[in-house]
Amino acid sequence: MADVLRQQITAGRFDAGRLSRRFGASRNAVREALGLLRDEGLVSRQPGVGTVVTTPKYGHGLDRLAGLAETLTGCGTVVNEVRVVEAVAELPAAIAERLEVAPGAGGVHLERLRWLGGLPLSLDTSYLTADVGAAVVAGDLTGRDVFALIEERTGCPLERAEVAVHAVAADANTAALLQIPCGAAVFAIERRTRVRGGRAVDVESIRIRADRMILRTTVPRGPVSG
CATH class of the missing domain: 1.10.10.10 (Winged helix-like DNA-binding domain superfamily/Winged helix DNA-binding domain)
Structure with missing residues (x-):
């Protein structure tokens, strides 16, 4: 039952x-x-x-590359509380490796707290390449998805993203921002997004309240890969 x-x-x-x-x-x-x-x-x-x-759950599909606000169309207004917007002269080595650039190439660091229905939904931390980041931060970071801003302001269509999803216990800072108990389970999504041609332009680390979101996908059955 x-x-x-x-x-x-x-x-x-x-x-x-x-x-x-x-x-x-x-x-x-x-x-x-x-x-x-x-x-x-x-x-x-x-x-x-x-x-x-207790809290309504919202679905987020994993079978199509889409921003959170785009996915939640019809569920209410997604508001992005912009917490960090900064140009970074020297990228952290791990971030530079994922963006496939040298650390000295620099980039743009964003952190946004997503709200839906008056409650926090996710904490999104993004690093973008310097040129794409400069274009994105000139747009509406409060009301728009980063994906939409990349395509609109650079003219480069997104092609694909590599995504890993796992569960982690919220640390004290994340828990306070998401208004959940410290140690509560959250979805951790690590994503690297590429524009047409395969260039990596955006790496994200997203923490989503597991009590508010369901991750869904449709998985076909095919031949067993070797």
């Missing part, structure tokens, strides 16, 4: 008032399932209201 309800919540179809009738389950079974979901922080009990979803 808990597994079924969890799937309903993540699909945005939770209706606590009709659980027993919908699933043909006893009240005790529903009560036990809801207890498990409360322990997971997915639902809460509110006096006079009943059981409600």
